[in-house]
Amino acid sequence: MVLNASPDIRQQIEQTPVLQPQTGVRSSPIAAVVLTGGDVDAIAGLLTLRERQPFSVLATSRVHQVLDDNPIFEVLARGIVARQRVMLDEPTPVPLPDGAASGLTVTLFAVPGKVPLYLEQPGAAPALEETDQTVGAAVSDGRATLFYVPSCAAMTPALADRLRGAAAVFFDGTLWTDDEMIRAGLGPKTGQRMGHMSVSGPDGTLAAFAGLAVRRRILLHINNSNPILLADSPERAQVAAAGWEVGYDGMELTL
């Protein structure tokens, strides 16, 4: 998640921004990056933000440990890019590169998930756990709050309570059905095995949010096998009928 320093809360989906320089040859308005996990799709985009771009990386200890364990991330020179450890459930001010307050706070909270793919041990499937390895983020400007949960293996009662009545939630939309990858011949794993709850079905995301009264519900982190990506699919219509939007690159929203 890339946090923009503008007064509006803007949301850049995924990790590769296409923002234009606003001042200077290589400037960008990116003031901070919040990591919600240590898997490739959450962290690899940092490698395109290197080269003397001052910003902060906010993440849990466990996710910072992943960066520390991979020397390639030293391209984010530590004297220029601040690595800030964020404790779970503690609202944390998001700094601007010059140290001033951005007016935004972020709160990271554990959601059910698994270890990053490349850290899995051979043999047994990794356990689902609810720790600082897979987190959601609540971003607030003191007036409105959005939730960003790009990876989540199950809706727990605590998570439902947290999201109830929210102004906006971005949520894991990886798969439509749990066996979708297998049926498409893309791999041997179910969604649960990959740490994702499905969008459809009795235990799916649409059902889990049905009573939560979230005003804007936006699916993201969508696998290319998921039929909701097709604007004219029945599944897209079903998602829309349930009050959900399908996220897209460059999406902005005003709360």
Add this chain to the structure above:
Amino acid sequence: MVLNASPDIRQQIEQTPVLQPQTGVRSSPIAAVVLTGGDVDAIAGLLTLRERQPFSVLATSRVHQVLDDNPIFEVLARGIVARQRVMLDEPTPVPLPDGAASGLTVTLFAVPGKVPLYLEQPGAAPALEETDQTVGAAVSDGRATLFYVPSCAAMTPALADRLRGAAAVFFDGTLWTDDEMIRAGLGPKTGQRMGHMSVSGPDGTLAAFAGLAVRRRILLHINNSNPILLADSPERAQVAAAGWEVGYDGMELTL
């Protein structure tokens, strides 16, 4: 460098191919990736080729060590993506994913260069060395050979001899002048400090190739401060007058 399995020798500049699937939902025609160094711009693209795509990674021991030292590259599952160590100056057949011969051979050779940026030690500038850490690649189908040298700190007599009379050379075009980054306010480093020879000047690339009779000379790995990127710049005209082309994404050539 991405080697295409098609009978033509095609050249995909940089590491992020935009090739379309040819069979199946996620297939690509990429059969092998040859790494010419361990810096981010040479290896980070591997992270977009993950997810059960069978291909080979051909590189020197030192560059494979960089991958081994960064657990994130384990997303290239070792049972699916073969990591093949290539000895310097030994013509090595490029395999197809099914083990068959591609008809291409690659020969890696040392060129002057430095340690990857993120492995530099604080303090003194890293020494330029000519080892298996920064290499060029000669790719041949037995009939024609192209050379691919995206990073090179100096033209040595041995390198000049190797390239003399070649059908095609892709060569490091990072900077136009050695102090270009400093003058543009982009950083404190000269091109030499970053391990690159400049395109212009008495020790530059245009001068170094003047007597080498290379048929097609193509600059790549071009920094966004280099004026040859502008089609109407005097520097671009100077490059063209010296018989050079400026590489671009998706460029193909037939030898």
